[in-house]
Amino acid sequence: MQVYSCTGKENRLHKCAITRNMHIILQTPRLILRQITLADAPLILELNSDPEVVKYLHEPTLKNVEHAEDVITNIILPQYKNKLGRWAIHTKDNMDFIGWCGLKYRPETEETDLGYRLVQNAWGRGFATEAAQHCLDHGFTVLGLKVITACAHIENLASIQVLEKIGMDFIGEGIVDIAP
Numbered sequence: 001m002q003v004y005s006c007t008g009k010e011n012r013l014h015k016c017a018i019t020r021n022m023h024i025i026l027q028t029p030r031l032i033l034r035q036i037t038l039a040d041a042p043l044i045l046e047l048n049s050d051p052e053v054v055k056y057l058h059e060p061t062l063k064n065v066e067h068a069e070d071v072i073t074n075i076i077l078p079q080y081k082n083k084l085g086r087w088a089i090h091t092k093d094n095m096d097f098i099g100w101c102g103l104k105y106r107p108e109t110e111e112t113d114l115g116y117r118l119v120q121n122a123w124g125r126g127f128a129t130e131a132a133q134h135c136l137d138h139g140f141t142v143l144g145l146k147v148i149t150a151c152a153h154i155e156n157l158a159s160i161q162v163l164e165k166i167g168m169d170f171i172g173e174g175i176v177d178i179a180p
Contacts, residue, residue, distance in 0.1 A: 025087050025102075028134045031127065033087040033101060036076050040088060041068040043097045047119055054117075056153035079104055083143055086115065089131050098122035101131035103139050103148065112139065114150040116162070123158065133166040 023035040036044070045068040047053060049061045062068050079085035079102075086102040099118035106113050114135060116128050132150075139145040150168055152159040164170075 025085075026134055026138050027092070028130045030092055031098075031131055031134075032090045032092055032095075033131060033134070034090070035080060035085065036072060036088045036100065038069055038072055040097075041065045041072060043088070044068040044071060044100075047099055047117060050120060052120055056156040056159070084112065087135075089118070089127065091127075098127055099131075101128070101135050103135055103143075103145075109149075111147070111149045112145055114139070114148050114168075116159075128159075128162045129165050132162055136166055136168075 025033050045062050045065050054061055076086050084103045084105055086100040089099050089101055090097055101116035104113045116132050118128055139148050150163050
């Protein structure tokens with residue numbers, strides 16, 4: 001696993017809003033990032049049941065909506081109380097759900113982690129970079145975080161490129177969640 005870190009050394013921009021029926025965290029030129037709810041279980045199931053999407057991760061594919069609800073209830077929603085979380089990504093042009101991106105506190109390392117996961121048809125279009133950059137900016141400017149980390153499997157070159165494009169610095173390799 002390659003490990004990256006970034007400090008809030010630059011002036012970063014963000015945009016936050018709340019609209020009816022969606023708790024929007026931020027918007028980018030092409031994307032809306034909002035809080036995930038239990039009603040999103042079918043979307044999370046679709047995303048996490050694709051073996052290619054979870055290929056470089058330490059977790060199995062999801063098999064049913066109940067498992068997706070469990071992930072939302074026990075992993076995603078608790079982060080929101082700290083103003084962190086994995087946020088659903090929608091394209092502004094048609095409001096399609098394309099994945100999630102966001103910040104998660106990892107108590108075992110006492111770090112805030114930047115993560116992202118997109119459906120295959122959103123790969124290679126700059127969405128991960130755009131969402132990740134704005135989440136990083138949000139963490140530094142809105143939340144006042146001093147350091148944000150991220151990890152990418154050593155064979156996941158696309159994810160490594162995203163981290164490098166958004167200005168994260170490579171700090172080393174190691175085993176994270178049993179993945180190199």
